[in-house]
Amino acid sequence: MSGSNKPQSSPFYRANGRVVLFNVEGKKLTPAGEADTGNWSQGVAFSPDGRMLLVQNMVQKNIAVYEVTSSGVRDTGQRIGLRAGPAGIRTATR
Numbered sequence: 001m002s003g004s005n006k007p008q009s010s011p012f013y014r015a016n017g018r019v020v021l022f023n024v025e026g027k028k029l030t031p032a033g034e035a036d037t038g039n040w041s042q043g044v045a046f047s048p049d050g051r052m053l054l055v056q057n058m059v060q061k062n063i064a065v066y067e068v069t070s071s072g073v074r075d076t077g078q079r080i081g082l083r084a085g086p087a088g089i090r091t092a093t094r
Contacts, residue, residue, distance in 0.1 A: 001017050001039075001041055002014045002016070002018040004016055004038070004040055004041070005039065016036040016037060016038065016039065017039060017041040017057070018035070018036060018037065019034060019041075019044070019053065019055055019066060019073055020033075020034045021033045021053075021068065032072055032073075033069075033071065033072015033073040034072065034073065035066060035073045035074065036075070037055045037057060037064050037066075037075075038055070038057025038058075038059060038060040039057060039058065039060065040057070040058040040059050040085075041055055041058065042056040042057075042058050042086060042088070043055075043056050043086075043088065043089050044056070044089070045089045045090055045091045046068070048093045050068060051067065051068055052066065052067060052068065053065075053066040053067075054080075054089060056086035056089050057085075057086070058085035058086065058087065060079070061081065061083070061084060061085050062079040062080055062081050062082055062086075063079070063080040063086060064079055065079070
């Protein structure tokens with residue numbers, strides 16, 4: 001959420017949420033990339049092949065689509081609009 005769920009008067013407020021990816025190497029985490037996202041983000045899901053990342057944005061009532069690349073994460077600009085704020089997500093192979 002990165003402070004996007006806080007009131008603007010809060011010292012912890014940030015206008016956008018943030019997607020942060022990490023590589024897992026044994027027991028060590030290393031930053032792999034990051035990108036801005038919407039507000040009050042509720043969850044994320046990877047596509048089965050790990051190439052795409054879906055992020056739920058409660059305030060915008062959408063799912064943002066990101067591409068996972070060797071250099072990090074890239075916002076595709078694609079948004080899947082919903083009638084309500086999303087609060088649960090998963091992907092399936094079919």
